[in-house]
Amino acid sequence: MEVKLGLGLDGISFGISQDSLKDMIGEPDKIDVDHDELPLLQYNSLMCTFWMDKSDRLHWIQSANPLLTLQNTKVIGMEVLDIVAKLALVLGYSHEFEDYGATESYSFSEHELEIQSEYGIVTDVCFGHYWKDDEPLYTNA
Template sequence: MEIILGKGISTISFGINQLELIAQLGKPDKIVFNSEEDQEEQNDPDPVFQYNSLKSRFTFFNDSNGRLGYIRSTNPDLTFKGQKIIGQKIDIVKRDVFSILDKKWEIEEYFTFSAHFNEPNWLTISEEYDLVTQIELGVLFKENSDEFDWPMT
């Protein structure tokens, strides 16, 4: 599974709908909705499709006509430019694998893990024990705007 910044993962592009994802991957193993906190804030929580064999979750944004807008993955075969990410040392991943990115990473420390966020590419790398455990990526925003910049599908 190859990360394509701003577009998605492999053939799964931001902007597709639920039926298009099912056509590519089959029925999800589980469909969940945003956490209870999020549900209190939203009248229409976003569905999240979970695929166990891919160790990935795909979030569809209801406020954007149900389009795929966010991907989370812990898949050990996840790559960027052919280089594996999950299970690798965070410093090496940021320095070598994602070397082409803007070097500005916001780091948030949580109780048991840290999240390294690269806003220009809407990419978050989660790490525990100095190793990458999860990648999260979202559809990009248009420059100087709060509108999504949906890729051509």
């Protein structure tokens, strides 16, 4: 499972509809909602949650899948500081950091990318589509 920054995950592209997502990977195990009452489609076997926007288009993915790769590197279960240092080098800029105690967040906002960790180990990778002039860029939808 390869994260394609700004584009999606493997063959799943940002901007596709909820129905198209379901056609591709089946019915979700659970449908929740975010703070804006927008759907979050959870797929247990993929260890992924797909976030839909107000236009019912995929705009954010959260994954804890141990097979997930980013920049051709396995990330889940790895030392977070190693992963963040590599990303800073590859992406060309430093991250923003938030500390929640045992849980930490490292964000690369220009690439709509967030690395979450607990006790120094990567637990989740969250990523979304890019933006231009405050409008979403859905390049492959």
